[in-house]
Amino acid sequence: MFKGCYTALITPFTDDYQVDYAGLSKLIEFQISENVSGILIAGTTGESPTLSWSEHEKIIKTVYDVAGERTVIIAGTGSNNTSESLKVTQFAHDLGINNILLIDPYYNGPSSLEIRKEYLEIIAKKFPSVNVIPYVIPGRTGTQLLPQDLAMAYANCPNINTVKEATGNFDNAKLTRKLCGKDFCILSGDDDKTVSLIQDEEIKSTGVISVASNLVPAAITELVSTTLKNDSQYSNLEKSISPLFKLVGVQTTESTNLGDVVVKSRNPVPTKTLMRIIGLPSGPSRQPLGLVTKQALKFILEQSKLVYENSDLFKPIEGFFDVNIRERLYSDKYIDGLYYESY
Numbered sequence: 001m002f003k004g005c006y007t008a009l010i011t012p013f014t015d016d017y018q019v020d021y022a023g024l025s026k027l028i029e030f031q032i033s034e035n036v037s038g039i040l041i042a043g044t045t046g047e048s049p050t051l052s053w054s055e056h057e058k059i060i061k062t063v064y065d066v067a068g069e070r071t072v073i074i075a076g077t078g079s080n081n082t083s084e085s086l087k088v089t090q091f092a093h094d095l096g097i098n099n100i101l102l103i104d105p106y107y108n109g110p111s112s113l114e115i116r117k118e119y120l121e122i123i124a125k126k127f128p129s130v131n132v133i134p135y136v137i138p139g140r141t142g143t144q145l146l147p148q149d150l151a152m153a154y155a156n157c158p159n160i161n162t163v164k165e166a167t168g169n170f171d172n173a174k175l176t177r178k179l180c181g182k183d184f185c186i187l188s189g190d191d192d193k194t195v196s197l198i199q200d201e202e203i204k205s206t207g208v209i210s211v212a213s214n215l216v217p218a219a220i221t222e223l224v225s226t227t228l229k230n231d232s233q234y235s236n237l238e239k240s241i242s243p244l245f246k247l248v249g250v251q252t253t254e255s256t257n258l259g260d261v262v263v264k265s266r267n268p269v270p271t272k273t274l275m276r277i278i279g280l281p282s283g284p285s286r287q288p289l290g291l292v293t294k295q296a297l298k299f300i301l302e303q304s305k306l307v308y309e310n311s312d313l314f315k316p317i318e319g320f321f322d323v324n325i326r327e328r329l330y331s332d333k334y335i336d337g338l339y340y341e342s343y
Helices: 021-033 053-067 082-095 112-126 147-156 170-180 191-199 217-228 233-245 269-278 294-310 315-321 325-329
Strands: 004-008 038-041 072-076 099-103 131-136 162-165 185-188 207-210 250-256 259-265
Touching: 004 217, 021 053, 021 315, 038 053, 053 072, 053 082, 072 082, 082 099, 082 112, 099 112, 112 131, 112 147, 131 147, 147 170, 162 170, 170 185, 170 191, 185 191, 191 207, 191 217, 191 233, 207 217, 217 233, 233 294, 250 294, 269 294, 269 325, 294 325
Parallel strands: 004 038, 004 207, 038 072, 072 099, 099 131, 131 162, 162 185, 185 207
Antiparallel strands: 250 259
């Protein structure tokens, strides 16, 4: 059973957009030192859409070589092309990784029936020893694996035993639990909904695949643990962490000479922006992702300062990466080049 905090790890890049493998190794060691349950690599947060397949495989191998058996590794091997997913799943399997995440096929928009028959079950049946985790996020993909097909896939392929639930729809999660039964794992795919998904008696999530744990892995791990135990400490901890949940996507309204425009900076851009400011390996996001607006940067700093001033959650970063977070959060020199100066 998947239980706890699994970090959806960013992919760090150099300033010229090459994968920073040394930085990646440091991030892995940090996550392991903070006792996360596992690491997801090459997912949405890891910018899989802009990784070549050779980079995809090298990143998976790097994480496996560094982490070994010290933590659970989940390889993002999903695609909108089943044959590509089969190839990279084979690569991960041959390394010794036995957990994969399969995002619903994006853009070409197969039906839920097709997702099950032409994608999930094909891969799961070829690799029966691999735990297959469908990733249901219609806001990103434009399609959705429905609970009915998920339950059928679970019945047909017992290794399809977990879902990353990122629909934002609690009724969907409740139906998943009802149809899949008590032994099926539901992992939250949204940091801000984790506590509610765990506490809801009709859902009973067992953990989260987290973005915020790139920054505060021990805190997210503790949040999941205390919530699962129904320990009242979860409430104060959630309050301390919650400003970071707001950085998964930051929306601002920008004034232009042609009228107001809504700009939404999506994951992982805000999180990587903060990581760059406070001194973690991160680098830029690959194009067409870019920078945040000046308003968004102000919001990122405000939320980060709330965490810094009201808790010790950033202290592990200071110790592991030898950085002074107060200096970096309160000095303008660390934000140069990290935002669009004009629309």
